[in-house]
Structures are given as C-alpha cells and as structure tokens.
Amino acid sequence: MKIVIDARFTRTDHHDGISRYGASLIAAVAPLADVTMLISDEHQLALLPDVPYLKINSPLSPRELFVARQVNRLDPDVVFCPMQTMGSWGRRYALVLTLHDLIYYEHPAPPGFLPAPVRVLWRLYHKAYWPQRLLLNRADVVATISRTTEALMHRHQLTKRPVRIVGNAPQADRMPRNPGTAPEKTLIYMGSFMPYKNVETLIRGMAELDGFALHLLSRITEPRRTELELLIPTGAEVIFHNGVSDAEYDELLLRTTALVTLSKAEGYGLPLVEAMALGTPVVVSDTPIFREVGGTAASYVPADSPAAFASQVRKLADPAVWSQCSVDSVRQAARFSWADSARELLDIATELTYQR
Incomplete structure (x- = not known):
C-alpha cells in the first residue's frame, strides 16, 4: 500500500x-x-x-x-x-x-x-x-x-x-522524572499568546503565589510582551523566554512544579500530555478537551479565576500531593x-x- x-x-x-x-x-x-x-x-x-x-x-x-x-x-x-x-x-x-x-x-x-x-x-x-x-x-x-x-x-x-x-x-522514549524528588517552585507555560490562550489570568494569579516563578516559554512579539508585562503584579516573578529548544523545554519540564494553561479553547492541548509523560503535573482550565486529555490526573480550575488557579498551585506545594499527581500524570499520558x-x-x- x-x-x-x-x-x-x-x-x-x-x-x-x-x-x-x-x-x-x-x-x-x-x-x-x-x-x-x-x-x-x-x-x-x-x-x-x-x-x-x-x-x-x-x-x-x-x-x-x-x-x-x-x-x-x-x-x-x-x-x-x-x-x-x-x-x-x-x-x-x-x-x-x-x-x-x-x-x-x-x-x-x-x-x-x-x-x-x-x-x-x-x-x-x-x-x-x-x-x-x-x-x-x-x-x-x-x-x-x-x-x-x-x-x-x-x-x-x-x-x-x-x-x-x-x-x-507525546514524543516517545522520554524518561519520566522521579516522583520522590521535590520540584522547583516554578511554573511553565508553553503556547502562543493569542487572546483566547488567556495568559493574562496566569499572570494575575501570580499575585497570590509568593515564592513561585512563572516561565512563559514561547516566542512573543514585543508589543504583546509589553501588554503582558503591564499586568505583572508587584513582587511577582514572570520570566519571558521568547522561545526555547526542545532540549531546554524538556529540561524545564523535568524540574518544574507544574505546567499551567488556562486556555479557553484547544483542539488537543499537546503541552499537557508532553508534561504528563515526563511526570510533571498540570493545572489547566476546566474545558471538555482538557478533561479528555488530562483525565483524573490534571488539576482543573475556572479559566477566569486567578484565585482558583493560585489555590490549586499551592496544593501542589505539598510533597505528597505533588508526588501522587506526578505518578498519575505518567499513567494518563500513556493512553496516547x-x-x-x-x-x-x-x-x-x-x-x-x-x-x-
């Protein structure tokens, strides 16, 4: 054939x-x-x-x-x-x-x-x-x-x-992280900065996440970056990478607390399953597609609630909660x-x- x-x-x-x-x-x-x-x-x-x-x-x-x-x-x-x-x-x-x-x-x-x-x-x-x-x-x-x-x-x-x-x-042959090793107090976002991606709510939520840093990994135009920088709460740490290689992306996934996205629309949500395959928990908006991909392993929050987002991230600061989420994530990603x-x-x- x-x-x-x-x-x-x-x-x-x-x-x-x-x-x-x-x-x-x-x-x-x-x-x-x-x-x-x-x-x-x-x-x-x-x-x-x-x-x-x-x-x-x-x-x-x-x-x-x-x-x-x-x-x-x-x-x-x-x-x-x-x-x-x-x-x-x-x-x-x-x-x-x-x-x-x-x-x-x-x-x-x-x-x-x-x-x-x-x-x-x-x-x-x-x-x-x-x-x-x-x-x-x-x-x-x-x-x-x-x-x-x-x-x-x-x-x-x-x-x-x-x-x-x-x-x-997700890509095959990627070794998941050790769920018994404590993560860094960082969060990563991988995706575009189009309005429906709702990155604004992630940034606003950092006001309640003292000690955490939010890493925005994707390439971004200068005008859009300026718009988002104006939203960063006083004292919050938000880092713009403006693009990372696949190797850098995996290295960040293997040490972060969670991958996060509050996007209001997706066809699949590949970053979710990429993160879960490596044992990295995900905190995501409560949408049908994320429910399909994340199953019971993902943590779901209302898309427009910075407070709910921050609250869910703080739960992952508990080592036992984080470790179980890591194990569940690998199991869920294996379905794809x-x-x-x-x-x-x-x-x-x-x-x-x-x-x-």
Whole structure:
C-alpha cells in the first residue's frame, strides 16, 4: 500500500502543533507502509524523518488548486493531509483531510505569521460553517485528533464523510522524572499568546503565589510582551523566554512544579500530555478537551479565576500531593501514543483501498 503524507505544513525553524503532528505521524507510519511525503521547501527536511519525498508547490500557492496533478504522478493509494485545505481537483487517489479544532469560529483572530491577504481570507472563512463543509466533503474520510472536536463536528454537521480519530501524542522514549524528588517552585507555560490562550489570568494569579516563578516559554512579539508585562503584579516573578529548544523545554519540564494553561479553547492541548509523560503535573482550565486529555490526573480550575488557579498551585506545594499527581500524570499520558495513531491511519487507508 502506498501512502502519501502532506508534510508541507512543517516549519523550517522549530515545530508548532501542526508541524509536530505531521512529522510525528510520518515517523510512526513509515516503518509500516510505503510512505512518501510532500514538501514545499527543502529546509523542512531538517524537522522531518528520513523518508522519500516529492517537492511541490506551497500549500498557500494559487497552484494548490491543481496540486492533484503532481500527486497523481506518485500513483498513491491514499493521501493523508494534516490540514483540510489540500487541493483535490482531478485526484486519482483516496483522500483523508484533517480538521484539528473549531477554535477560530469562536476566536476568529488569525495567526500573525500568515500573510496579510491570507489573514483576511481567514476571517471571512470563519464567519460561517458552509466553507468548511465544502472543504471537508471533498475527502473520502475526515480525520480529527480528539473526541471533543469530533463531537463538535457532528454538532455543526460539518461533513457527510466518515470522521475518524488519528490522535495526537507525546514524543516517545522520554524518561519520566522521579516522583520522590521535590520540584522547583516554578511554573511553565508553553503556547502562543493569542487572546483566547488567556495568559493574562496566569499572570494575575501570580499575585497570590509568593515564592513561585512563572516561565512563559514561547516566542512573543514585543508589543504583546509589553501588554503582558503591564499586568505583572508587584513582587511577582514572570520570566519571558521568547522561545526555547526542545532540549531546554524538556529540561524545564523535568524540574518544574507544574505546567499551567488556562486556555479557553484547544483542539488537543499537546503541552499537557508532553508534561504528563515526563511526570510533571498540570493545572489547566476546566474545558471538555482538557478533561479528555488530562483525565483524573490534571488539576482543573475556572479559566477566569486567578484565585482558583493560585489555590490549586499551592496544593501542589505539598510533597505528597505533588508526588501522587506526578505518578498519575505518567499513567494518563500513556493512553496516547503515535503507534496507536499510525495503526488508525493504516486502518483507514486499508478500508479506502478496498473501497476503490
């Protein structure tokens, strides 16, 4: 069976969520099938596994409308795209498109790294559901990464196609920390600084966490940093890293008290499961997706309550409470694996191949 996986959403400098998802899935599926990946920039190869590839146009190019002409030359049985925007006119293969979340219908501000014309189209696109339906119904199967998003897709009747879970997961072969070793009095946040991420409440909560330091790890623009710095309570310690490497991220996770996020919307919440896999407890907003990923291991608080957030962090200062949360976190994270996701994709590919 020949599977082509679209890797053109891979970053060239460091992974974001979509980039890591695609690269990890390729690495998991490649030993099990004949896999070729699509790229649009050879610099993407630095963050991708060593798999045969074809370089084609960017997914943001007008040529994307006719991309199937190039992909048809590979004679694939199934093409998997980790997004829903891949062109499909004239395709001679089964197609699986992916919808990760519906965040931008509720929070329509587009990512700042997109070109200005794309940002305008982004806002227009998310004003109604019918454009999404048109995109998804071009596929033979639609994939998503969580039961939470699957339920939302059914609620809004986003596609007539079968919906299947090809889940996200932490990176494998990472040794959890010793739950008997006391953590540092630090908290870490990994994620963007878009408004729905609600970093403001984390910062306000530091007013009641004397002795703790909050580390904000992701890259941030200077204007946004200035906005957030004005919110730091007097005497609180909030540190902006403006980006960290994967090694630095793991090193911080292995010594911090908890990973924290009060985001109001997520498609999955990869930082949660990354932290839990290393035995680091998580304190998160009480949302359906975080309940799905965090299970009984996570600590949940109302998204807009700095006081509740601070109270939950203080509970983790108890060594016995922290140690039990660490053990529970590792157990919960083990429910998610790239091996399972690879098997699900192969099951989908097998079914589609028999149908054609």
